[in-house]
Each structure stands twice: as structure tokens, then as C-alpha cells.
Amino acid sequence: MSVVLDFSNVMTENVGTAHGLSIAEIEALLGKGREVLDDLRQKAENETLGFYKLPFQEETISEIKTYATGARKRFENYVHIGIGGSALGPIALQTSLLDSYYNLSKTPKMFFPDNVDPDWIHDLLKHIDASKTLFHVVSKSGATAETAATMLYFMKYLKDGLGENFYKNLLFTTDPVQGLLNEIARQYPIKCFRIPPNVGGRFSVLSPVGLVSAAISGIDIDALLKGAREMAEICNRDNLMENPAFLYAAIHFLYMKKNKNISVMMPYSNKLRDLADWYRQLWAESLGKRYNVKGELVETGQTPVKALGATDQHSQVQLYVEGPNDKVITFLEVGQFEHSEALDNYFPEIDEFNYLKDKTLGELLNAEKKATELALTNNERPNLTLRFDRVSAENIGAFFFLLEAATAFAGGLLEINAFDQPGVEQGKIATYALMGRKGYETKRKEILQQLEQKKTFVVS
Amino acid sequence: MSVVLDFSNVMTENVGTAHGLSIAEIEALLGKGREVLDDLRQKAENETLGFYKLPFQEETISEIKTYATGARKRFENYVHIGIGGSALGPIALQTSLLDSYYNLSKTPKMFFPDNVDPDWIHDLLKHIDASKTLFHVVSKSGATAETAATMLYFMKYLKDGLGENFYKNLLFTTDPVQGLLNEIARQYPIKCFRIPPNVGGRFSVLSPVGLVSAAISGIDIDALLKGAREMAEICNRDNLMENPAFLYAAIHFLYMKKNKNISVMMPYSNKLRDLADWYRQLWAESLGKRYNVKGELVETGQTPVKALGATDQHSQVQLYVEGPNDKVITFLEVGQFEHSEALDNYFPEIDEFNYLKDKTLGELLNAEKKATELALTNNERPNLTLRFDRVSAENIGAFFFLLEAATAFAGGLLEINAFDQPGVEQGKIATYALMGRKGYETKRKEILQQLEQKKTFVVS
Numbered sequence: 001m002s003v004v005l006d007f008s009n010v011m012t013e014n015v016g017t018a019h020g021l022s023i024a025e026i027e028a029l030l031g032k033g034r035e036v037l038d039d040l041r042q043k044a045e046n047e048t049l050g051f052y053k054l055p056f057q058e059e060t061i062s063e064i065k066t067y068a069t070g071a072r073k074r075f076e077n078y079v080h081i082g083i084g085g086s087a088l089g090p091i092a093l094q095t096s097l098l099d100s101y102y103n104l105s106k107t108p109k110m111f112f113p114d115n116v117d118p119d120w121i122h123d124l125l126k127h128i129d130a131s132k133t134l135f136h137v138v139s140k141s142g143a144t145a146e147t148a149a150t151m152l153y154f155m156k157y158l159k160d161g162l163g164e165n166f167y168k169n170l171l172f173t174t175d176p177v178q179g180l181l182n183e184i185a186r187q188y189p190i191k192c193f194r195i196p197p198n199v200g201g202r203f204s205v206l207s208p209v210g211l212v213s214a215a216i217s218g219i220d221i222d223a224l225l226k227g228a229r230e231m232a233e234i235c236n237r238d239n240l241m242e243n244p245a246f247l248y249a250a251i252h253f254l255y256m257k258k259n260k261n262i263s264v265m266m267p268y269s270n271k272l273r274d275l276a277d278w279y280r281q282l283w284a285e286s287l288g289k290r291y292n293v294k295g296e297l298v299e300t301g302q303t304p305v306k307a308l309g310a311t312d313q314h315s316q317v318q319l320y321v322e323g324p325n326d327k328v329i330t331f332l333e334v335g336q337f338e339h340s341e342a343l344d345n346y347f348p349e350i351d352e353f354n355y356l357k358d359k360t361l362g363e364l365l366n367a368e369k370k371a372t373e374l375a376l377t378n379n380e381r382p383n384l385t386l387r388f389d390r391v392s393a394e395n396i397g398a399f400f401f402l403l404e405a406a407t408a409f410a411g412g413l414l415e416i417n418a419f420d421q422p423g424v425e426q427g428k429i430a431t432y433a434l435m436g437r438k439g440y441e442t443k444r445k446e447i448l449q450q451l452e453q454k455k456t457f458v459v460s
Numbered sequence: 461m462s463v464v465l466d467f468s469n470v471m472t473e474n475v476g477t478a479h480g481l482s483i484a485e486i487e488a489l490l491g492k493g494r495e496v497l498d499d500l501r502q503k504a505e506n507e508t509l510g511f512y513k514l515p516f517q518e519e520t521i522s523e524i525k526t527y528a529t530g531a532r533k534r535f536e537n538y539v540h541i542g543i544g545g546s547a548l549g550p551i552a553l554q555t556s557l558l559d560s561y562y563n564l565s566k567t568p569k570m571f572f573p574d575n576v577d578p579d580w581i582h583d584l585l586k587h588i589d590a591s592k593t594l595f596h597v598v599s600k601s602g603a604t605a606e607t608a609a610t611m612l613y614f615m616k617y618l619k620d621g622l623g624e625n626f627y628k629n630l631l632f633t634t635d636p637v638q639g640l641l642n643e644i645a646r647q648y649p650i651k652c653f654r655i656p657p658n659v660g661g662r663f664s665v666l667s668p669v670g671l672v673s674a675a676i677s678g679i680d681i682d683a684l685l686k687g688a689r690e691m692a693e694i695c696n697r698d699n700l701m702e703n704p705a706f707l708y709a710a711i712h713f714l715y716m717k718k719n720k721n722i723s724v725m726m727p728y729s730n731k732l733r734d735l736a737d738w739y740r741q742l743w744a745e746s747l748g749k750r751y752n753v754k755g756e757l758v759e760t761g762q763t764p765v766k767a768l769g770a771t772d773q774h775s776q777v778q779l780y781v782e783g784p785n786d787k788v789i790t791f792l793e794v795g796q797f798e799h800s801e802a803l804d805n806y807f808p809e810i811d812e813f814n815y816l817k818d819k820t821l822g823e824l825l826n827a828e829k830k831a832t833e834l835a836l837t838n839n840e841r842p843n844l845t846l847r848f849d850r851v852s853a854e855n856i857g858a859f860f861f862l863l864e865a866a867t868a869f870a871g872g873l874l875e876i877n878a879f880d881q882p883g884v885e886q887g888k889i890a891t892y893a894l895m896g897r898k899g900y901e902t903k904r905k906e907i908l909q910q911l912e913q914k915k916t917f918v919v920s
Contacts, residue, residue: 004920013915084774100583103564115771116828118821119851120730122799123560146770149816149824155806180810187809201774244919261784262722262763270580281775288779301783303722305765310606311575313887314544314661315741319748322883323761324721339582346615349647350640355897356609361578364609364895368576371890374907378886391579423782426838427773430831435824437815447834455473459704460464 001227002335002389003398005244009373010251010328010382019325019380021254026241029250029413033240036412040405041236049419050198051404054206055228055397060193061221064208067171067191068215072108075134075169079124079154080112080213082138083146085201086173087114088281089210089400090138092274096396097219100270108134110217116146121153130154131161131169134216138173138209140195142180145431173208200419202282203404206397220393227397235405244402248384249409255328255382256302256414263302264320267332268309268369271391275332276306279403286407286418293415300414302328310368317372321379329376329383332399333369336390337362461687462795462849463858465704469833470711470788470842479785479840481714486701489710489873493700496872500865501696509879510658511864514666515688515857520653521681524668527631527651528675532568535594535629539584539614540572540673542598543606545661546633547574548741549670549860550598552734556856557679560730568594570677576606581613590614591621591629594676598633598669600655602640605891633668660879662742665860680853687854688861695865704862708844709869715788715842716762716874723762724780727792728769728829731851735792736766739863746867746878753875760874762788770828777832781839789836789843792859793829796850797822 012020044052071078080090091112094102103109111128113121135154139147158166167188174181176194185192193208204210206228211221235245252263263283265276288301307316309331320327340360345353356364376383386402388395411418433443472480504512531538540550551572554562563569571588573581595614599607618626627648634641636654645652653668664670666688671681695705712723723743725736748761767776769791780787800820805813816824836843846862848855871878893903 002920004918006916006918008914008917011915011917083771087771088775099586100580101563101587103561104569104587115730115768116821116825117730118797118799118801118825120560121821122801126559127561127564143812144774145816145824145828146774148813149803149819149821152803152806152813152816153801153821156801156804159806180812183810184807187807242919247919261786270575270577284776284779284783288783290782299782299784301779303763303765303779303783303787305763308575311543311547313884314604314606315548316744317887318881318883319744319761319763321886322750322759323744323748323763324759326721327763337578339578341578341582341613341616343609343612344616346612346619347644347647350643351898352603352640353608353612355892355895356605356612359609359895361576361581361609361613364605364891365576365578367894368605368887368891370894370911371887374890374910375883375886421778423778423835424773426781426835427777427828427831430834431824431828432815434827434830435815435819438811450834451830454468455471456466457468457471458464458466459702459707460462 001230001394001398003231003395003402004387005247006385006387007247007251009377010384015377015382016380019382021251025254026247026250029253030240032413033246033250033409036409037240037246039412040408047198049408050196051203051206052232054199055225055232055401060208061211061225064193064211064215064221068212071134071216072218075108075132077128077133078108078110078213078216079128079133079135080110080138081135081147081150081154082209083114083144084281085204086138086147086209087112088274088278089205090213092278093205093210093214093219093396094217095274096271096391097214097393098217102217108216110213113150116149121150125157129161130157134169134171136171136173136212137181139181140175140179140201142174142182142184145428145435148180171212173212202285205278205400223393224397227394228401231398231401235402245405245409248402248406249413251384252302252328253410253413256300260326260328260382261302262305262327264305264307264327264329265332266307266309266312266329268365269332269334269391270308272332272334272388273308275396275399280304280306282403282407285421287410287414287416288423289416290423293417298416300416309372310365313368313372317375320381321375325381327381329381331369331373331383331385333366333385333387334391335387338390461690461854461858463691463855463862464847465707466845466847467707467711469837470844475837475842476840479842481711485714486707486710489713490700492873493706493710493869496869497700497706499872500868507658509868510656511663511666512692514659515685515692515861520668521671521685524653524671524675524681528672531594531676535568535592537588537593538568538570538673538676539588539593539595540570540574540598541595541607541610541614542669543574543604544741545664546598546607546669547572548734548738549665550673552738553665553670553674553679553856554677555734556731556851557674557853558677562677568676570673573610576609581610585617589621590617594629594631596631596633596672597641599641600635600639600661602634602642605888605895608640631672633672662745663864665738666857683853684857687857691858691861695862705865705869708862708866709873711844712762712788713870713873716760720786720788720842721762722765722787724765724767724787724789725792726767726769726772726789728825729792729794729851730768732792732794732848733768735856735859740764740766742863742867745881747870747874747876748883749876750883753877758876760876769832770825773828773832777835780841781835785841787841789841791829791833791843791845793826793845793847794851795847798850
């Protein structure tokens with residue numbers, strides 16, 4: 001495993017005094033950082049914070065591998081029914097570690113319909129035979145509206161295809177005891193994997209939530225967890241100036257205080273692209289909070305942005321270099337790509353192509369990264385790099401763990417609860433009310449009244 | 461065509477006085493707005509600003525349709541080689557208007573490798589036979605490093621498969637006269653479509669840049685342009701309070717002045733998802749500028765963010781509702797989805813699912829949109845809605861034109877040049893230098909020296 005944090009370009013030495021950080025500023029956080037580390041260690045130990053233990057669940061891993069071996073033989077398709085933390089990690093695993101066009105030639109074909117767009121889901125139905133498809137429903141409570149609705153949608157086709165045997169094509173990953181999926185599983189013999197109750201959705205990728213689909217599509221989940229374990233040790237270092245989770249958190253904390261309230265994650269690798277989507281949820285939902293733990297109004301939170309190098313040099317970099325200096329940019333860089341075919345100039349009369357001769361696409365991509373890094377740094381735009389020696393299961397596992405630990409650290413420094421999401425409740429309640437769910441009648445009246453009184457401004 | 465702008469929830473009447481806008485504030489911009497409209501009309505007329513005329517190029521359309529009919533018969537695969545403005549629009553057209561899993565059952569299979577990740581591109585090679593593949597190279601200058609490198613990469617396989625007939629599988633879309641692709645096309649009889657010189661990359665989706673791949677995959681490009689033409693008329697309205705391009709620009713301009721420097725585009729539709737990616741380039745690259753037209757330092761520009769409803773309710777909405785009130789959110793809403801199968805509760809013992817019975821996924825998705833809109837509005841977070849009556853080529857064409865016109869308007873209000881991108885030059889030069897291109901030797905020395913002197917801070 002080799003994932004390295006290079007924070008040279010946030011330091012005043014390289015990015016200048018106006019927008020750089022000094023070692024002294026980071027060191028001033030060491031006292032608070034140690035308190036946070038102690039608190040996190042204690043929570044990991046007394047099992048109130050479960051994600052720290054996920055890389056060490058050997059029994060679960062073995063159960064997943066056995067199940068996956070059977071499923072790969074039995075099914076032509078795998079459909080993952082989950083949303084948010086139940087989908088973003090699993091998707092990132094697939095796109096980073098499998099053939100980019102996996103579904104064109106491999107089985108089981110893997111699908112992740114993590115939205116309730118009826119046309120999108122209908123398109124999927126045209127390509128699968130439900131009776132030859134495993135439907136993996138992932139939800140702690142089973143009550144998540146989108147997940148329940150998607151499951152019920154596919155149930156029609158499962159019943160049509162398999163009749164009373166429909167349950168044989170269902171797999172649940174849910175709470176050990178509670179929730180609606182367990183109610184169903186008590187009635188039908190449906191295989192269930194478990195999400196530890198002390199693990200929140202956005203910290204669950206290394207649980208069965210992410211591991212089951214990974215194993216089914218042939219990803220080496222042992223290597224994934226090995227990488228995560230190695231990173232767990234590194235993120236537990238007492239010497240915080242050598243602890244990348246603390247450093248990542250401290251640097252972002254300091255910039256948030258300096259009004260750099262946008263955190264861009266920009267992989268220079270298509271394979272790593274969806275890691276940035278996973279990070280978006282982790283960072284936004286954990287740190288976007290109205291109140292701190294003392295109950296004071298803080299309205300804190302960096303807005304995470306997903307970008308992609310080199311592609312977004314032709315889309316976002318103009319803004320990053322010349323626009324407001326309100327961002328911290330984290331590059332993901334790959335040291336060695338798997339393929340390194342040298343280019344040739346097949347149009348020798350075009351002298352302007354000659355510089356590409358004998359170079360590889362990887363060299364070009366990494367030169368572009370370095371060039372963008374230079375342009376940002378020379379324009380006093382702070383940036384960091386997480387450098388993967390290569391794209392491997394071990395490194396992806398390490399990446400997940402590092403960012404989870406960094407997020408926990410950042411929550412501690414900000415003195416907020418990084419593990420809840422009170423702000424989504426209002427929307428959930430309003431959805432139930434608008435959908436006419438029993439028990440939400442008063443809320444429904446209230447909302448309809450508000451909508452009636454709303455003054456509308458529309459141009460058509 | 462029916463794309464409607466609902467800006468109710470940016471008005472003080474609905475979102476409150478602290479974060480809302482008054483009609484008076486918008487009306488105060490009318491004078492300036494009229495100047496901008498006059499200026500844009502003049503530039504459209506004297507052909508310095510070409511995107512206004514693109515929906516009216518009947519001859520080109522007919523040529524594209526003829527070519528596409530032949531290409532659909534001749535080729536098993538289509539590979540689009542372009543980046544940034546040469547790829548984002550074409551991709552958004554495919555994902556919004558085709559079967560979501562088009563490549564699993566349709567031909568020609570459509571691929572858009574818009575990055576130079578060697579592993580990603582190598583994965584593609586495994587799935588196509590170059591001799592049965594049309595390679596469409598899109599670049600005004602032909603010199604774009606990523607585009608040139610990708611073309612040269614595939615050239616090896618074209619030469620291997622077709623020998624000296626390689627050129628028969630090439631198609632160029634480029635400048636009418638200038639540039640490297642024209643040099644090649646003068647040597648080999650390669651079919652060329654043209655990008656009008658007065659149309660910038662990010663405004664080019666309705667030129668052959670976007671229309672060729674659309675037509676080849678079977679999209680109704682006549683309908684697309686019809687929608688754009690209708691919107692062109694609407695965006696030319698003298699009464700600016702009824703002109704959605706002006707209103708979109710004015711609202712965002714006013715919020716930029718109030719430090720809401722993030723513009724989220726959040727389609728509640730998977731099909732419309734990549735429209736937000738296209739918008740990201742348009743908004744960021746056009747408005748992210750260091751200097752205004754008077755040469756004054758302004759460092760202006762909203763950071764555009766792509767989100768997706770309902771999925772990102774489980775990722776970003778916690779931050780949007782509770783975090784810093786620094787965003788303007790634009791929803792894309794679909795009135796009527798194509799599919800509207802009613803759900804059933806196949807687990808009648810689970811009372812908690814009953815509210816979904818007899819509802820459609822589309823009803824759920826739109827209820828979620830309304831719920832999120834309410835939650836944001838009640839928390840004084842300004843938001844707008846662009847409402848499509850349905851996902852259709854006409855409406856997508858209208859959307860493209862509306863946002864292009866709005867961006868031109870916003871540039872006028874900000875008094876910046878919305879049509880250049882000076883900030884990407886540094887990166888380009890550094891890339892050439894690092895790649896050892898002839899003529900960049902001095903720059904290379906300078907960069908290597910800088911890298912040598914850089915103080916590194918790394919944790920591994």
C-alpha cells in the first residue's frame with residue numbers, strides 16, 4: 001500500500017504568505033488534535049464509532065466471499081438497490097477497480113440504479129431478466145423511500161418471473177435486528193448481511209454495504225481491507241505531524257476559518273473519478289452543520305466539488321486559476337498506470353505532434369497534473385496531492401480509511417457532530433406528507449397551505 | 461417546446477428579506493440589461509458572436525443527416541475524440557436522449573474517451589475493432605494535447621487494421637481553414653465538418669461538434685434545433701422582465717454581489733444529469749475571470765456544482781440546508797416522465813410501504829423535489845427551477861440555448877469577457893514544457909528549477 005499526502009503547496013514556502021499556512025499555524029492545533037485523537041480512540045474502543053473496526057471483520061469477509069462465489073455462478077445480473085451511503089462507495093469500488101466497460105463483456109452484469117427516475121429504471125428493465133438477476137437491497141432501516149420504492153418496482157418483475165420463489169433472488173444488507181427488511185426476512189428465507197449499528201451510511205463502504213458487490217464482481221476484498229488496515233495504523237499515529245488524517249483535517253479546518261469554503265477533489269485518473277463522488281457525501285454531510293456540539297449556531301461546512309483531470313482543465317481550471325481564491329484543491333495522482341504504450345507520430349509532416357512521439361498517455365496525464373499544480377501554486381491557490389503509487393485495491397482501501405479518519409478529525413476540530421444529519425429530516429417529512437403517508441396528515445395540510453400562499457414568479 | 465423558469469424562491473416574498481431579492485433590485489438592472497442585450501444583438505448580427513446563429517444552419521444539418529445515415533450503416537462503433545467543449549455537450553445529448561444502457565443493445569456503440577487516462581483508454585480498445593470504428597476527432601486547432609495524443613494512440617490500431625486506408629475511418633470537426641487537422645485532411649481525403657470560427661468551444665454544442673454524434677446515435681437533431689430556435693426568440697425579448705436569459709443572469713449576478721458564490725445545478729432526473737456537467741464548463745470558464753473589460757482586478761466567478769436529485773438528498777442536502785448560506789440552487793424538473801407504472805405493496809404486512817401503493821416513481825421523485833425545495837426555502841436558501849414539460853430533444857435544445865444566452869448576459873452584467881479563457885494558457889505552456897515540446901526549452905528550464913527549489917512537505 002502506498003498512498004502519500006503531499007501538502008507542500010499549502011505551505012507559505014511555496015504558495016506565499018497571503019494564502020499559505022505556516023507550520024506554526026498547524027502546530028497550534030496539536031493540543032486540540034490530541035484531544036480529538038484521544039476521543040476518537042475511545043469511541044473506537046467502546047464501539048460507539050464503528051468504522052474504525054470495519055477493516056478487521058474477518059468472519060464477515062469470509063462469509064461474503066463464500067456468498068459471492070455462489071452468486072457469480074447463479075446470476076446473469078446484479079442490481080444494487082440503495083442510495084447515498086448505500087451506493088456511492090459500492091459504485092466507486094466498481095469504477096476504480098474493474099474494466100471500465102465491464103458490463104459489455106463480463107457477468108454478472110453490475111447495475112446500481114441509485115435514483116427513482118422512472119425512465120432510467122425502465123431502461124434497465126429492458127436489459128435484464130429479473131428471474132436471472134440478484135437484487136441486493138441495502139438500507140439500515142428498510143424505510144428509505146427511494147430504496148423501498150425501487151425494491152417494490154422490481155418486485156413486480158420478480159413475482160412475474162419466479163412467483164412465490166421471488167425471495168431467492170433477493171439479498172438484504174441491513175441492521176442486525178431492527179427495521180423493515182428484517183421483518184420481511186423473518187417471513188421469507190432471504191439471506192441478510194449486517195451493517196453494524198455504530199456505522200453510519202457514509203462510513204460504511206468497508207462493511208457488506210460495499211464489499212458484497214465488490215466481491216461479486218471479482219474485486220480482491222482482502223487486498224482492499226489490508227490497505228485499509230495499514231492506513232488505520234498510520235492514522236492512529238501519536239505524532240500528529242506525521243498523521244495524514246490529522247494533517248488533512250487541520251489544513252482544511254484552517255482554510256475554512258480563512259473563508260476558503262470549497263473543497264475540490266480532482267483525480268487525475270478516470271478510474272479514481274467516483275472516489276470524489278464518495279468524498280462529496282462524506283465531507284458535505286459530516287461537516288455541513290448548523291450547530292456545534294455546544295448548541296451554538298455555526299452554519300459550518302465546506303462545499304465539496306468533484307472535478308476530473310485532465311478533462312476539467314478544459315472546464316474548471318480557468319475559474320480555479322483566475323476566479324475567487326476560495327478553494328482548497330486536492331489532487332489524486334497515480335504514480336504508475338497499468339498501461340504504458342508509447343505514442344508514435346503517424347503524421348510526421350505535422351511537426352507540432354512530434355513532442356508526443358515516444359511518450360505515453362500516462363506521462364502526458366501526469367505532466368498535465370504537474371502543470372495545473374504549478375499554475376495554481378504560482379497564482380497562490382492552495383492545493384494538496386494524494387499520490388497513489390498505482391490504482392490497486394490496497395490503495396483504494398487505504399484512501400477510504402484515510403478520508404473517513406480525516407473527516408472524523410475535522411469534525412472534532414470544528415467541534416461539531418460529524419456523524420448525524422439532522423438537516424435532511426425536514427425534507428423526508430415533507431416527502432412523506434406530499435406522498436400521503438399515514439400519520440403525516442397535519443404536515444400535509446400545512447404544506448399544501450404554504451404552497452397555496454406562495455407568491456409565484458414564472459417566465460415561460 | 462416548454463422549458464419554464466420559476467424564480468419564486470429567490471424572491472423576498474417566499475425566501476425572506478435576509479437572503480431574498482426584491483423586484484426593485486432586479487428592475488434596477490434593466491438599464492444595464494438593455495445595453496447588454498443591444499450589444500449581444502449587434503455581435504450576433506455582425507457575426508462576432510456565432511452561437512446565436514447555430515440553430516439556423518439548415519444546410520449543415522442536412523449534410524450531417526446524410527453523413528449520419530451512412531455512418532450508422534458502415535460502423536459498429538463510434539469513438540468521439542475531443543475534450544472540454546468538444547465533449548461535454550455531445551455527452552449530455554447522448555445521456556439525456558438515448559436509452560440509458562444504449563451500448564448494451566444498440567449500434568453503433570458510442571464512446572466518448574474525453575481524457576488521456578491510459579488504463580481507461582486501453583479498456584476501450586478491448587471492446588472495439590478499430591477497423592469497424594469511426595473515430596471523430598473534434599478540435600478547432602487540432603493542437604489540443606489530449607485530443608492529438610488520443611488520436612495518435614488510436615492511429616496505431618487503425619493502421620494495423622486498415623493500413624493505408626486508415627483515413628476512411630476518420631472524421632474531423634474543425635476550423636473551416638486553419639489548424640493541424642486541416643493539414644492532415646489536405647493530404648488524405650478525410651471528411652470534415654466545420655466549427656464556425658466565431659463559436660467558442662463551450663458554446664458549440666449545437667454545431668457539428670454536438671450534432672454529428674447525436675445524429676449518428678439516432679437523436680432527432682431537427683427537433684433539437686427547433687427547440688433552440690424557439691428559445692432564441694424568447695431570449696431576444698425586449699421586455700427583460702419576461703426574458704429568462706436576462707432573469708437567470710440578473711439573479712445570479714445579484715447573488716454573486718451578495719457573496720453567494722456557488723451555483724448548484726440539480727436535475728431531478730438521471731437523464732438530465734450531464735446537462736449539469738455541460739453547464740459547469742459554460743458557467744465556470746465564461747465567468748471565472750481575473751480582470752474585467754476595463755482591466756480592473758476583479759477575480760470574479762461563481763463555482764458551479766453538479767448535483768443530482770433525489771440521489772444527492774442523501775449526500776449534499778444536509779450541507780445545503782444547514783451549512784453556509786452561500787449558494788444559489790437551480791433545479792431541473794421534469795413535468796411528465798415517459799414511464800408511469802404504478803407501484804404495488806408486495807409486502808402488505810409492512811404497513812410502512814403502503815403510502816407507495818398506486819404511486820409512480822415519477823410522483824415520488826417530484827414529491828422529493830418539492831420537499832427539498834420547501835426545506836431550502838423555509839431555511840432561506842434561494843433556489844430556482846427550470847421546468848421541462850418532458851425530456852425531449854426540443855426541450856434539451858431550448859435548455860442549451862437558454863443557458864448560453866444567460867451566460868452571455870451574465871458576462872455583460874459583470875463587465876467581463878465571457879468568451880475567452882486566458883487562465884488556462886499557463887497550464888498549457890507548462891504541459892508543453894514538461895513534455896519537452898520544441899520551442900519551450902527556456903520555460904522547461906525555468907520550471908525544473910522551480911520544482912527543484914520547492915520545499916516539500918510529505919507524509920507517507
